[in-house]
Amino acid sequence: MRILIGVQGTGNGHLSRCSALAEALSMYPDVHTQFLISGRDRNQLFDMDAFGDWQWRQGLSFVVEQGRVNVPETLRRNQWGQFWHDVKALDLSEYDLVVSDYEPITAWAGRLQRKQVIGLGRQYAFYKPTPSLPISLAQRQMLRWFAPTDRPVGMHWxxxxxxxxxxxxxxxxxxxxxxxxxxxxxxxxxxxxxxxxLLKPFDGVTFHVFHPQAERQQVGHIHYHAPSRIGFAEAVARAEGIISNAGFETSSEALAAGKKILVKPLTGQFEQTANAQCLQRSRLAQVMWKLDQGAVAEFLEHGMANTCHWPNVAQAVAEWLHNGAQEPVHELSARLWQRSEFEDYMECLRSY
Known part of the structure; x- marks a missing residue:
């Protein structure tokens, strides 16, 4: 079986999720998986070993300035001609399954070649009405346009x-x-x-800052680190809590590890706004809508940790794909949420 998986490289969450899926798929020797990454310059990608001999395309991405999405610059700077050239040049005929984690080249190539694309990832939770993630009809249509799919498989808490x-x-x-x-x-x-x-006044706390412009150094109580998925995961596991943007994967990893969370959604990015509102309503995280020392002080003093117990979804999805994705999505969903309830029950037993 040959599977093509397109990965939106703009955010590290897509890459973290798909690296877990890649490792799960590697357990099936009869499956050949080809990854196509787009949305970030090739030289800015890191920790890519899990993806094997991966392909790269320019793709589409958002322009962010001063913590805010700049829509006019996003429209101006994306290379639309190159994007449509790459869409038309991608031949899907050799693949048994095509999967897109919100990667638009694979998604649009599938649409043009009339080949089914499985949309797998967080953004596809918004593809259909979801009670705890209310967005406008226009926002839903924009999400559907960016990376269209015939078969949405979303992810949510x-x-x-x-x-x-x-x-x-x-x-x-x-x-x-x-x-x-x-x-x-x-x-x-x-x-x-x-x-x-933002962090300078809290000299009684040790902060580990991961940032694309950072180099490894220590300035007082603040430690700076260049991006590293492995280093980041290990730092999260050791930490008492995490302060992050409201991306889905980072929040999910923190919840799975039982960490207290403070999120600052990316201004102008309605998915992160919906994530932040959902986390706040469900009391899974605290929210600051701008960089705010008062919010950080409140979080450090009074923030509460929550733990969510989910099954090994990467393993289950890899098995589902290996079996040709024949099982209806609603049945796969019901099976995994039932397993989540069992995980919660077993954790309750362990706590006594």
Whole structure:
């Protein structure tokens, strides 16, 4: 069996999720998986070993300035001619299954070649109405246009619709010992100087800041790190809590590890706004809508940790794909959420 998986490389969450899926698929020797990554310059991608001999395309991405999506610049800077050339040049005829984690080239190639594309990832939770993730009709249509699919398989923290699975969580770093007073900070769209000013007053706390512009160094109580999925996962496992943008995968990894969470959604990105509102309503995380020292102080003093127990979804999805994705999505969804309930029950028993 040959599977093509397109991965949106703009955010590290897509890459983290798909690296877990890649490792799960590697357990099936009769499956050849080809990954296509787009949305970020090739030289800015890191920790890519799990994807084997992966392909790269320019794709589409958002322009972010000063922690805010710049829509006019996004429209102006994306190379639309190259994008449509890559869509038309991608031949899907050799693949038995095509999967897109919100990657638009594979998705649109499938649409043009009339080949079914499985849309697998967080954004596909919004593809159909989902009670705890309300967005406008126009926003839903925009999401559907960016990376269209015939078969949406979304991911969410709750069993909220029949097309939704629990999150795919990478298992690395989960055995580290927690260090009280240590916090991970992941705000990649905010200026590094602004992050430093945000954290500077809290000299009784140790912060580990991961940022695309950071180099490994220590400035007082703040440790700076270049991006690293393995290093980040290990730091999260050791931390008491995490301060991050409201991306789905980072929040999911923190919830799976039982960490307290403070999120600052990326301004102008309605998916992150919906994530933040959902986390706040469900009391799974605290929210700050701008970089705010008062919100950080409140979080450090009063933030509460929550733990969500989900099954190994990467393993289940890999098995589903290996079997030709024949099982209806609603049945796969029901099976995995039932397993989540069992995980919760077993954790309750272990706590006595």
């Amino acid at each position: 709750f069993d909220d619709a029949s097309h939704i699975l629990p999150p795919i969580i990478h298992q690395r770093g989960r055995t580290q010992t927690m260090q009280p007073g240590h916090y991970v900070v992941y705000l990649p769209f905010e200026p590094l100087a602004a992050i430093h000013e």
